[in-house]
Structure formats: C-alpha cells, structure tokens
Amino acid sequence: MKLCIKTSDVIDREVLRTLLIDAANELTGGKSQLLEPKLPWDGHPILVADAELHPVLISFDPVNSQSALLSGLQATEQIATALPWVNQVYAALGNQQRPPRLVVVSHDPPPGAAALLVGCPDLKLFSYKVLKVNEETGLYLEPVGRHNEVSAGMPPETAAAVMEEPAETPNGPVALPPLSDEEKNYFQQL
Amino acid sequence: MACQLSPAWQRKAVASGRLAKISARFLSDTPKTGQDAGTCRAIPFLLDNPELVWVAHDLCGILAERGHSSMLCHLHEPSGDEQYPRLVEMLHNQAGDCEFCLLPTTSTDTVLAHAFDHVVLLVPANLDAVLNAYHRIKLLAQQNTPEIGVVVVGPRDQHAAWRFFRKLAVGSLRYLDVPLLNLGFLPEQVTPEHAAHDHHRNNFLTRISERLLRSKFYSTLPDRKVVRENV
Numbered sequence: 542m543k544l545c546i547k548t549s550d551v552i553d554r555e556v557l558r559t560l561l562i563d564a565a566n567e568l569t570g571g572k573s574q575l576l577e578p579k580l581p582w583d584g585h586p587i588l589v590a591d592a593e594l595h596p597v598l599i600s601f602d603p604v605n606s607q608s609a610l611l612s613g614l615q616a617t618e619q620i621a622t623a624l625p626w627v628n629q630v631y632a633a634l635g636n637q638q639r640p641p642r643l644v645v646v647s648h649d650p651p652p653g654a655a656a657l658l659v660g661c662p663d664l665k666l667f668s669y670k671v672l673k674v675n676e677e678t679g680l681y682l683e684p685v686g687r688h689n690e691v692s693a694g695m696p697p698e699t700a701a702a703v704m705e706e707p708a709e710t711p712n713g714p715v716a717l718p719p720l721s722d723e724e725k726n727y728f729q730q731l
Numbered sequence: 732m733a734c735q736l737s738p739a740w741q742r743k744a745v746a747s748g749r750l751a752k753i754s755a756r757f758l759s760d761t762p763k764t765g766q767d768a769g770t771c772r773a774i775p776f777l778l779d780n781p782e783l784v785w786v787a788h789d790l791c792g793i794l795a796e797r798g799h800s801s802m803l804c805h806l807h808e809p810s811g812d813e814q815y816p817r818l819v820e821m822l823h824n825q826a827g828d829c830e831f832c833l834l835p836t837t838s839t840d841t842v843l844a845h846a847f848d849h850v851v852l853l854v855p856a857n858l859d860a861v862l863n864a865y866h867r868i869k870l871l872a873q874q875n876t877p878e879i880g881v882v883v884v885g886p887r888d889q890h891a892a893w894r895f896f897r898k899l900a901v902g903s904l905r906y907l908d909v910p911l912l913n914l915g916f917l918p919e920q921v922t923p924e925h926a927a928h929d930h931h932r933n934n935f936l937t938r939i940s941e942r943l944l945r946s947k948f949y950s951t952l953p954d955r956k957v958v959r960e961n962v
Binding site for chain 1: 858861862865866869870873894895898902905906923
C-alpha cells in the first residue's frame with residue numbers, strides 16, 4: 542500500500558479534541574478511561590482517569606499555548622477544590638480523593654516550560670504535529686523538555702558548567718574497584 | 732585496658748605523617764579575604780548526579796557575596812602532558828581573573844586525570860549514595876589521594892547528616908585509610924526551588940563556604956601570568 546504523508550498546521554479545535562481523546566492512553570502513560578470529553582470551563586479541557594484511577598486533566602489549544610496552560614491550571618484548581626463532588630460524580634475514580642494531574646497539549650511549548658516542569662513534577666507538556674496519512678488526520682505527540690530540568694532556573698553559564706559525562710558504571714571508562722565482603726556488609730545499613 | 736572499640740572505628744594503620752599534615756592545615760588556619768592577583772584557586776565538586784549542580788552554583792554566589800570573585804567553570808577531559816598549564820589556561824579562558832573557579836563534575840575519571848589535591852564530594856542523604864561515594868573515594872585513593880571534603884545533601888536534620896557522614900567517614904578511614912573532612916550539610920528543606928536569597932538557605936551555604944575558606948580547601952594553581960609566559 543502506498544503511504545502519502547503530509548503535515549498540516551491548521552486543525553479544528555473539536556477535531557483536535559477527538560484526536561486527543563483517542564490518544565489519551567499515550568498522554569496519561571497507560572490505560573485510561575474517558576470521564577468527561579468537554580468540561581464546561583474555560584478552554585473546555587478533557588477529564589480522564591489514568592491506569593491508577595487518578596484524575597488527569599488534558600488542556601489543549603490548537604494555537605495558543607499560554608491559553609492552554611492557563612485554562613489547565615484554572616481547571617486543576619477547580620477540580621482540586623471540588624474533589625469530594627468529583628469523586629461522587631465519577632465512580633471510576635474509586636473515591637480515592639486524589640488531586641488531578643495536568644497534561645497540556647499545544648502546538649509549541651508554552652513560554653517558561655522548563656521552569657514550570659521543574660516546579661511542577663506532576664505537570665506534563667506535549668507538543669503536537671498534525672499529520673495527514675492517506676488523507677486520514679492523525680497527531681504526532683512529543684513530550685516537552687524533561688531533559689532540561691537540571692538547567693532550568695539557572696543562568697546559562699551554570700547550565701553550561703554541568704558536566705555531561707555519562708554516569709559511571711562498572712563497565713565505564715575506569716572500572717569501579719570491587720568491594721570486599723566486609724565493606725559490603727558495612728555499607729548495608731546505616 | 733584492652734581496646735573495646737568496634738573494628739569499624741579503628742584505623743587500619745596509623746599514618747602519623749598524614750595526621751601531622753592534617754593538623755598543620757588546621758593550625759595554620761588564617762582566613763584571608765584578599766585576592767592574590769593572577770592566582771587561580773580551583774575547587775572541584777564531584778557530584779553524585781548532575782542535578783546537584785545547583786549546590787556548586789549557589790556556593791559560587793555566596794563566595795562572590797563574601798568578596799571572593801568566583802565562577803563556575805566547565806572541566807574538560809585533559810589530554811596528554813602538561814595538565815596544569817592546560818588547566819590554568821582553560822580556567823583563565825572561562826573565568827578571566829576570578830579568584831575561585833568552582834568545577835562541578837560527575838566524573839571521577841576527570842578528577843583523577845587532573846590530579847587535584849582537594850575534592851569536594853556532594854553526597855545525597857541515602858545509603859546508595861553513600862556507597863557510591865565510597866566507591867569513588869576508593870577509586871581516588873588508588874592514585875595520590877586528594878584531601879576529600881564531604882557535603883551531605885538533603886538529610887532531615889543535623890543528626891541525620893552526621894549519621895550519613897559518619898558512615899562514610901568511618902568506612903573510608905577503616906578500609907581505605909582516607910580521612911574525610913565534614914564541610915557541612917544542606918537539609919532537605921533547602922532545595923534549588925528556593926529563592927536565591929532565602930535566608931535559611933543562605934545560612935547553610937554560608938557555613939559551607941566558610942569551612943571551605945577557613946580550611947583552605949582548594950587547589951591553588953600556578954600564577955596564570957607565569958603559565959602564560961611559559962606556554
């Protein structure tokens with residue numbers, strides 16, 4: 542079969558919503574259940590439950606990454622304050638009363654993404670590209686910048702000063718010296 | 732009376748020369764605040780993981796606040812001979828005429844290759860990290876053992892910090908005959924997310940910087956001008 546792949550910059554908001562619901566497993570990192578395809582708040586984010594039955598908010602915007610982020614943060618706050626109610630309404634959450642995780646999807650990462658990721662370990666950012674494969678529209682989702690965590694929030698000279706050598710292993714450039722049984726026993730407990 | 736100490740507390744062999752060296756270092760301890768023009772003082776930081784670079788970065792800021800111009804520098808792998816002139820030139824290129832060059836690295840090989848005589852180990856407060864630090868000390872001890880200082884990062888409190896340091900120090904002394912210098916600790920409440928001028932955070936970092944300066948825990952490299960003339 543001949544594959545014809547094209548990229549496209551423009552996508553309708555509701556088409557994007559449908560594609561994100563289809564890709565919910567990828568966004569939440571496991572098997573997920575759709576709880577609410579369109580929450581009635583700014584940005585109309587999607588609410589799903591992840592594999593551990595924790596709530597996950599998927600906030601998105603086809604164009605404006607800042608808007609996606611802000612709407613997502615606002616919705617996270619609203620869900621967090623209404624947790625008892627949310628757990629009653631959505632039985633799939635198992636009444637665990639867990640606060641929601643936020644996933645933000647936008648065409649480009651929002652400004653300050655690296656600093657945000659350092660400060661909010663539960664936040665996940667994805668950028669997307671629209672692909673048309675044989676006239677079928679699909680999404681290419683790419684996680685944003687966890688590898689930039691170390692240097693975020695530091696001046697450039699600091700980030701540049703971080704050594705990038707691979708972590709040493711027994712098979713590394715210089716093999717670590719072996720430990721005697723006595724040494725091993727000594728370091729087994731504090 | 733027979734010695735009742737646990738074997739772990741007993742030194743493998745008494746090294747009087749080493750003790751004398753350590754004593755001399757503390758007895759001649761006269762802190763200076765002036766900067767010797769052209770003198771480059773290098774403080775290599777051997778990090779357990781790259782995330783700990785914020786400690787070196789913040790210490791750099793604290794030293795600068797205390798009147799010691801300082802800069803973080805990137806430590807390249809040396810190649811061939813003439814390590815010292817190459818290192819001094821390299822640091823000069825990066826740090827200009829700064830008094831202190833702080834050199835964070837995660838590689839024991841790099842520290843070994845540059846043959847530093849002082850190394851600061853940043854050790855997270857957990858048993859795996861302590862064992863990893865011991866491995867590194869053992870590796871460093873296979874050549875000319877540098878003076879090794881330890882900063883424990885992330886313990887619950889001072890007592891926890893002491894327990895982790897003691898575990899490492901006693902093991903190093905007992906099995907490797909390498910004494911360690913306790914340079915202080917940064918409790919778990921002090922994190923890179925804190926504001927740069929957080930008072931609590933600065934207190935701990937200031938204590939560490941004071942210990943570094945008072946115990947002259949740095950490698951003084953040859954005068955840059957002399958090196959430049961000779962190269």
